[in-house]
Amino acid sequence: MIPTAPLILMIDDQPEELRQLADLLRKDYRLTSADSGHGGLQRAQALQPALILLDLNLPDMDGLATCGLLKADPLTAQIPVIFLSADNSPERRVQGLTHGGVDYIGKPFMPDEVQARVRVHLHLQQRLRQAEQGLQTANAATPRNxxxxxxxxxxxxxxxxxxxxxxxxxxxxxxxxxxxxxxxxxxxxxxxxxxxxxxxxxxxxxxxxxxxxxxxxxxxxxxxxxxxxxxxxxxxxxxxxxxxxxxxxxxxxxxxxxx
The missing domain is CATH 1.10.10.60 (Homeodomain-like)
Known part of the structure; x- marks a missing residue:
């Protein structure tokens, strides 16, 4: 893992699952974690991670509420959120996506699936930022009121x-x-x-x-x-x-x- 690697925030209150995710991702990414919704919000605001992996069942508020608050805050609204949950029902997956998640992974997760989905969404986010920077550069050439x-x-x-x-x-x-x-x-x-x-x-x-x-x-x-x-x-x-x-x-x- 190189110092400029993307930072991923993992929000989960289960130490064993955090350890499994960390073992899976630490080779390619910088990692930080929180064990509650409020702790995750604070870390997201302070650290501006490139992507968030969010459990649905948290001790203080559920992942849906946490994601909603992330999307309501201009500081964190653009950070992609991938839900991870043992509840892999179609209804729950739809809830996660309609509350602002970009993806949903069921637990127990397959390591290859997690790595692939993280890689895809980081790539999409990078392209989006490049497009926004290009637009800002173009706008900078135009006098603004x-x-x-x-x-x-x-x-x-x-x-x-x-x-x-x-x-x-x-x-x-x-x-x-x-x-x-x-x-x-x-x-x-x-x-x-x-x-x-x-x-x-x-x-x-x-x-x-x-x-x-x-x-x-x-x-x-x-x-x-x-x-x-x-x-x-x-x-x-x-x-x-x-x-x-x-x-x-x-x-x-x-x-x-x-x-």
Missing amino acids: PNELLMQGAVQYIRDNLAQLPSVADVARKIGLSEKRLLALFREQLGLTVSGFISDERVRTGQRLLGDTAMSIHDIASTVGFQNAGNFATAFRERFGVTPLAYRQTARDAATPNP
Whole structure:
């Protein structure tokens, strides 16, 4: 294994299975591991691995919820996730893929299959990044509207800090503007106040988490910056006309195929 080899994050709470994966992959890849969903999220955010191998059954939250949170975070959304699970039923495989996984491997796994699937998805990810870099290089040759760049920076900063967002003045300082200029920028570019955009972004992010993860409504409310689940439910109902619980149930029913 060379120092520049791709880094793979293995998330599994079974030491023996982690050891088997490590023995299988350490020759060709750099490896790191976590034994819980929250630990995996933290490692993924900090280390930015090239690929994640994720067990479904974890002690704190299941792999589906973990994957949903990975895909909801801009820092980790592009990292390919391969599920590994002893539950190899068609229903479970479909769940894994619809929650953002790029592949699903049943346990006990075949070493050749794991190596082949890891190799394929790392290759696909490398090609995707090369294409994105080529596009960025092409775009760099085209003059960009400074207001658009400032707007993108402000929106990204808000999205990255929904849970504990600082004041509008602090957001402005973070991207190098006065508060007055930031307010004018949002009115010009979006036709919204900054606070109006933040409120809408919190509810829309909550909607995505309701549909894509198994997080509790209380945890979703906290993740998107509401003080409690009641405030989130009120804002959600005003925006979409239904409660978060009713929305989640409807989304689940729609995703369940008719017998």
